[in-house]
Amino acid sequence: MTYFADVAALARKDILLELRSRDTLPAMLLFVVSALVVFHFSLPSDASAAASTGLLWIALLFTALLGLGRAFAAEREQRVLDGLVLAPCDRSAIWLAKCLGVLVFLGVAEAVALPAYALFFEPVGWELVAAVVLADLGLAAVGTLLAAMAAASRARELLLPLLFLPLVIPVVVGGVGATVVDDPARYLGFLALYDLIFAILSWASFEYVVAE
Amino acid sequence: MTYFADVAALARKDILLELRSRDTLPAMLLFVVSALVVFHFSLPSDASAAASTGLLWIALLFTALLGLGRAFAAEREQRVLDGLVLAPCDRSAIWLAKCLGVLVFLGVAEAVALPAYALFFEPVGWELVAAVVLADLGLAAVGTLLAAMAAASRARELLLPLLFLPLVIPVVVGGVGATVVDDPARYLGFLALYDLIFAILSWASFEYVVAE
Amino acid sequence: MSLRNNRAVVLAAAASVLLVAGLALALFWAPEDADQGFSQRIFYVHVPIALTAYACFGWGAWKALRLLWTREPRYDLESYTAVHMGVIFGILTLVTGSIWAKISWGVWWTWSERQLTLFLVLFLFYCAYFMLRFSVEPGPRRANLSAVYALFGVALIPVSFLAIRLAENFIHPVVFTRDGPQMSGSMFVVFCVCLAAMLGLFASLYTNELAGKRLDARLRELREALE
Amino acid sequence: MISARGLGRRFGSKRVLRDLDLEVRSGELLLVTGPNGSGKSTLLALMAGLLAPTEGEIEVDLPRGRIGYLAHEALVYKELTALENLDLYGRLYHVPERRETIGALLERFGLWESRHQRVGSFSRGMQQRLALCRVLLHGPELLLLDEPYSGLDASARTLVDDVLAESGGSRTLVVASHEPEHVRPLATQALALA
Amino acid sequence: MISARGLGRRFGSKRVLRDLDLEVRSGELLLVTGPNGSGKSTLLALMAGLLAPTEGEIEVDLPRGRIGYLAHEALVYKELTALENLDLYGRLYHVPERRETIGALLERFGLWESRHQRVGSFSRGMQQRLALCRVLLHGPELLLLDEPYSGLDASARTLVDDVLAESGGSRTLVVASHEPEHVRPLATQALALA
Numbered sequence A, B: 001m002t003y004f005a006d007v008a009a010l011a012r013k014d015i016l017l018e019l020r021s022r023d024t025l026p027a028m029l030l031f032v033v034s035a036l037v038v039f040h041f042s043l044p045s046d047a048s049a050a051a052s053t054g055l056l057w058i059a060l061l062f063t064a065l066l067g068l069g070r071a072f073a074a075e076r077e078q079r080v081l082d083g084l085v086l087a088p089c090d091r092s093a094i095w096l097a098k099c100l101g102v103l104v105f106l107g108v109a110e111a112v113a114l115p116a117y118a119l120f121f122e123p124v125g126w127e128l129v130a131a132v133v134l135a136d137l138g139l140a141a142v143g144t145l146l147a148a149m150a151a152a153s154r155a156r157e158l159l160l161p162l163l164f165l166p167l168v169i170p171v172v173v174g175g176v177g178a179t180v181v182d183d184p185a186r187y188l189g190f191l192a193l194y195d196l197i198f199a200i201l202s203w204a205s206f207e208y209v210v211a212e
Numbered sequence C: 001m002s003l004r005n006n007r008a009v010v011l012a013a014a015a016s017v018l019l020v021a022g023l024a025l026a027l028f029w030a031p032e033d034a035d036q037g038f039s040q041r042i043f044y045v046h047v048p049i050a051l052t053a054y055a056c057f058g059w060g061a062w063k064a065l066r067l068l069w070t071r072e073p074r075y076d077l078e079s080y081t082a083v084h085m086g087v088i089f090g091i092l093t094l095v096t097g098s099i100w101a102k103i104s105w106g107v108w109w110t111w112s113e114r115q116l117t118l119f120l121v122l123f124l125f126y127c128a129y130f131m132l133r134f135s136v137e138p139g140p141r142r143a144n145l146s147a148v149y150a151l152f153g154v155a156l157i158p159v160s161f162l163a164i165r166l167a168e169n170f171i172h173p174v175v176f177t178r179d180g181p182q183m184s185g186s187m188f189v190v191f192c193v194c195l196a197a198m199l200g201l202f203a204s205l206y207t208n209e210l211a212g213k214r215l216d217a218r219l220r221e222l223r224e225a226l227e
Numbered sequence D, E: 001m002i003s004a005r006g007l008g009r010r011f012g013s014k015r016v017l018r019d020l021d022l023e024v025r026s027g028e029l030l031l032v033t034g035p036n037g038s039g040k041s042t043l044l045a046l047m048a049g050l051l052a053p054t055e056g057e058i059e060v061d062l063p064r065g066r067i068g069y070l071a072h073e074a075l076v077y078k079e080l081t082a083l084e085n086l087d088l089y090g091r092l093y094h095v096p097e098r099r100e101t102i103g104a105l106l107e108r109f110g111l112w113e114s115r116h117q118r119v120g121s122f123s124r125g126m127q128q129r130l131a132l133c134r135v136l137l138h139g140p141e142l143l144l145l146d147e148p149y150s151g152l153d154a155s156a157r158t159l160v161d162d163v164l165a166e167s168g169g170s171r172t173l174v175v176a177s178h179e180p181e182h183v184r185p186l187a188t189q190a191l192a193l194a
């Protein structure tokens, strides 16, 4: 169980860093709120429910992207990532901890966004909440790996969206589907499948991304 | 006229940095196409034109946040900003050059995004272009100042995002207004006024942000 | 060395023979399609190219897996070359497909065909692969990153396929319906020859490009040794 | 402990190390010298496992957790305090009696007073001291020290001297330095890169 | 050239410098020593105008453009090459005959071969050499050098010695260092912080 102790130590540090510097969460909140405000202004009052759900998913996706872009910012200064890579813990623990951190940020952003959405647009059903939770898992899993990749490159900020968007199109499909269609179970199942496949892949391949 | 020579030298360096990662333009193109595919999957076929305008503005806001987030990334490493501050040029030249850099970045992004938008969604009117240009000016002016605050760690307490939100939402509302409403002149005038006020404010106050 | 060279020559010869044969068969021997007429013959080019593109991506991912497994640097070049070929065949698919679409549907592009959308997603994905490669300094790190991303690609293909099937339920209804591959026997033979030709073309291009790149590297080393 | 055969590393087309053979046995002290840009840091990063060789091979028969690697940078979070950084590393390395060990180290390297200060606001010498604490924290059997004296004042230099002296025999050391006078008396092997 | 009266600086509640009086005349060389964290870098940043005093005052009667400030970091863009960095600074400082000056400096500090290399991939000593080029580029009348020797190999150290020696009298110098032996013979004043 030292694995989980390692993950806990690393995740604790991420939360501490965010509390200390408040870099990421405010930007995510700002973005998601202003996205909803913009949509509120631009959607006519008679727009279909499906249209506003689609917009919500877009807002959530880009918010996640914003958060992921900063996920490894603290590690890039002073080469801390090398320090972590040298520690005897399994490298995948670094991935898992960062994932948990991203999930917490996403959760907080959505805890603001979903009520705001309910206020501006329409009530939030259980299937939306379930879909958002499942989508978060996938986004965080894939996103953390890709953020580590982008951090190792020269054009990091520009690269992440390019690496990220094509990979998460299935998540958008599943998420929108689960909220728009009458029978959400299939879509939720699909999201869960996506999470499983890509979480395992990311977990297994993180080692190669951070170490030579 | 050494003022403008300084600005040119600084802006040239920003372009050079951008060219160093060489792939800015292709990256923008790819990003726009990926974003369009995501939009395709999240918007139902009956979504209104206004909804797609909202999407366009959100994409632009995201791009601006992305651009501003990395505006001073190069300067933060190795304390280069201090190096620039020590140079004999007027400090506001640093702001102006960075602003121009951000504007070029935004301009390139929009030169890709607007035609794509016109192709996939609906024609782009002159008022949309005017609104985008005016909004860009405001976003770049304010954003550069705030990004510098975030980068110069001694101004850390002045939190970028908390300021950015109230400062930028008017721009977005003005921009959406100009494209959605029948009579855009009022909104465009508002945007121009905003640009004027905040450009002057930012230009004058930059010195205090980067030097003690 | 000479053995390798021989193999490349044989491959190239086989590919060109098959290519000529396939084209000739497609143009002159295959029966005319009942409702699409002559333009349907592009099918014999378009579909084999598309399938070859998938084969390239799969081969690239296999080499990527080998790289991560054995950490032998040569697999990096092999994986990259395969993906590179895949993207070239992908562009050809897009071009031939678009021409066909223009002829038979009257539009260059439509969102309503699942294969097209899937292909676009994959195409974007592999463009990002190139971006990634070009913005990391050459070396073991870049090899690892590219390999991991190439592996994600083959996982993405089935998942996206599933996603796009699911999406058809709530996005646009399918406008153009097609009945599956109901080919007559002779059509199928021609198709198989064309597919073999395309795969042969891939194999030949792949070995050639690899040999060229290896030669480049050798040359650089020799030049350095001389200095 | 460390053995390299035909070791080489290139960055892009630039060849930094080439055809290096090396054998460091347990308890030895290897002094690495050479002009700027000769590849000392690259060699140490190869030994630490942060870089992979592009030619030849290098083997270090110790698990990661028993190695301590001091780089040019401190490898600590700027936004965390000294204590928080060491605590994190202590947890990751499963240091027994973490609190006490960290406290003793901070005391020894003169950082106890500053333990609650953000590392980003440390002076250069303080950052180097903290980096030394980080490296020694888990009592590594192999120490890779890249310019350990840099930025340190006279009193901290003697601390490093002590670390080198007390390791004598019990711990394997590889030290890269531009001030070899301090290290040479203790070195059992010397490697001059060019 | 530099005069300080009752100079003090605090960071938050932490007092780093207090009640410092100082007078450096044109052509002098002031050597600043002191243990880690004693405020040497803070003092030099105050002189450069990067920090403002929280108590007392400091005056440097030279415009910004005539001062050269060498910090712990190189103050150059990692993603640009050595040449591009110097070119930028040359333009900002309006250096006459930019090309030739830069070429001569790079040659002198042994970076001519690496002029087209990304600074981010420079070794530590190469970065320090580049920082020295940057500082000397505009022929400043006042040089503030914060640990100029750090990270340099033996040959580059003598280059710095030369810079100090040739400035004698014509240029005002403030040098903070942990290796005062090199500087002391030339120093006209010494300040030991505690």
Ligand code: HEM
Pocket: C043, C046, C047, C050, C051, C093, C094, C095, C096, C097, C098, C099, C100, C101, C102, C104, C105, C108, C115, C116, C119, C178, C179, C180, C181, C182
């Ligand atoms: C931009 C990309 C593409 C375009 C524009 C395109 C267009 C077309 C068109 C117009 C047809 C004829 C449809 C008909 O028979 O009525 C066709 C058939 C076909 N395409 Fe594509 N295609 C594209 C990509 C792909 C891809 C990526 C595949 C991957 C396997 C593919 C596989 C096929 C197959 C198997 C058929 C034959 C279907 C049948 O039997 O009718 N296409 N394509």
Ligand SMILES: Nc1ncnc2c1ncn2[C@@H]1O[C@H](COP(=O)(O)OP(=O)(O)OP(=O)(O)O)[C@@H](O)[C@H]1O
Pocket: C137, D011, D012, D014, D016, D034, D035, D036, D037, D038, D039, D040, D041, D042, D043, E117, E121, E122, E123, E124, E125, E126, E151, E153
């Ligand atoms: N990522 C990289 N890309 C290209 N070149 C690199 C990279 N890293 C190091 N180098 C080059 O490798 C050479 C050796 O660098 P290294 O840092 O090992 O030198 P060093 O001996 O530690 O020098 P110093 O005494 O200055 O610290 C340098 O010429 C440097 O430019």
Ligand SMILES: Nc1ncnc2c1ncn2[C@@H]1O[C@H](COP(=O)(O)OP(=O)(O)OP(=O)(O)O)[C@@H](O)[C@H]1O
Pocket: D117, D121, D122, D123, D124, D125, D126, D151, D153, E011, E012, E014, E016, E034, E035, E036, E037, E038, E039, E040, E041, E042, E043
């Ligand atoms: N931004 C800051 N916030 C808080 N404290 C700071 C800040 N900058 C410096 N200090 C503190 O001021 C003191 C002096 O720092 P300074 O960098 O001037 O020391 P120094 O004499 O240059 O030391 P060294 O020899 O290690 O370089 C240190 O204790 C440091 O922690």
Ligand SMILES: [Mg+2]
Pocket: D040, D041, D042, D072, D146, E123, E124, E125
């Ligand atoms: Mg070094």
Ligand SMILES: [Mg+2]
Pocket: D123, D124, D125, E040, E041, E042, E072, E146
């Ligand atoms: Mg200092």
